[in-house]
Amino acid sequence: MTQELFREDATLLHCEAVVVAQGEGGVVLDRTACYPLGGGQAGDTGWLIAGGQRWRVTDTRKSKEFPGAIVHLIEGEPPVVGTAVQVEVDAARRQAHRRFHTATHLLCALLPYPVDGCSITETYARLDFHTDEPFDKDAIQAGLDRLVAEAHPVRHRWISEEELDANPGLVRSMSVQPPRGLGRVRVLEVEGVDLQPCGGTHVANTAEIGAVVVTKIEKKSAKTRRVVLGFAGRGG
Numbered sequence: 001m002t003q004e005l006f007r008e009d010a011t012l013l014h015c016e017a018v019v020v021a022q023g024e025g026g027v028v029l030d031r032t033a034c035y036p037l038g039g040g041q042a043g044d045t046g047w048l049i050a051g052g053q054r055w056r057v058t059d060t061r062k063s064k065e066f067p068g069a070i071v072h073l074i075e076g077e078p079p080v081v082g083t084a085v086q087v088e089v090d091a092a093r094r095q096a097h098r099r100f101h102t103a104t105h106l107l108c109a110l111l112p113y114p115v116d117g118c119s120i121t122e123t124y125a126r127l128d129f130h131t132d133e134p135f136d137k138d139a140i141q142a143g144l145d146r147l148v149a150e151a152h153p154v155r156h157r158w159i160s161e162e163e164l165d166a167n168p169g170l171v172r173s174m175s176v177q178p179p180r181g182l183g184r185v186r187v188l189e190v191e192g193v194d195l196q197p198c199g200g201t202h203v204a205n206t207a208e209i210g211a212v213v214v215t216k217i218e219k220k221s222a223k224t225r226r227v228v229l230g231f232a233g234r235g236g
């Protein structure tokens with residue numbers, strides 16, 4: 001089991017940790033600030049540092065072998081079990097994920113359809129909605145700009161599974177159900193805008209999303225409309 005420091009603080013970019021296992025292309029740490037691929041959001045990259053040595057973390061994944069463990073994929077020979085390391089998260093990549101991820105919550109508020117796919121990366125985010133309604137790119141852009149400018153606070157909290165069951169409308173995504181069996185579920189609230197279960201990393205206020213542009217609207221299938229976001233000034 002890896003202690004998930006990123007769940008409580010998405011701004012945390014460093015922590016101390018110990019290598020507890022090797023395998024699956026990298027190492028498992030007892031605790032980490034690195035977010036593992038999941039919920040549509042890409043994994044963090046970064047570095048592990050011990051003494052004068054640095055190991056590149058090329059991706060972060062949930063262990064397939066050990067439930068609850070997080071694997072840091074390592075370039076080259078990984079540090080041995082028992083090594084105390086300093087974890088360093090790639091700050092620019094994390095910040096891009098936080099901004100795009102929070103922007104996808106704003107899209108959920110603007111487009112009241114079930115979500116059936118999501119991908120959040122360093123350079124773009126895309127969200128698929130289950131609907132055959134036509135989407136108006138300019139109206140979505142205007143809505144995003146407004147919600148960013150309104151500077152809504154963003155925060156997470158934990159609710160019981162009973163509370164979640166009593167509010168089935170909280171689950172917006174058809175493809176990704178919140179993890180069950182832990183007794184509690186993390187919900188993300190964009191104050192006055194959106195509330196849904198989510199384990200990802202977000203900014204603390206919609207103003208921090210900054211200039212995000214709707215780069216594309218696609219009809220993926222008869223019943224799926226895709227919205228693609230990019231950062232302004234990066235050529236989409």
Ligand SMILES: [Zn+2]
Pocket residue numbers: 101102105188198199200201202
């Ligand atoms: Zn989220």
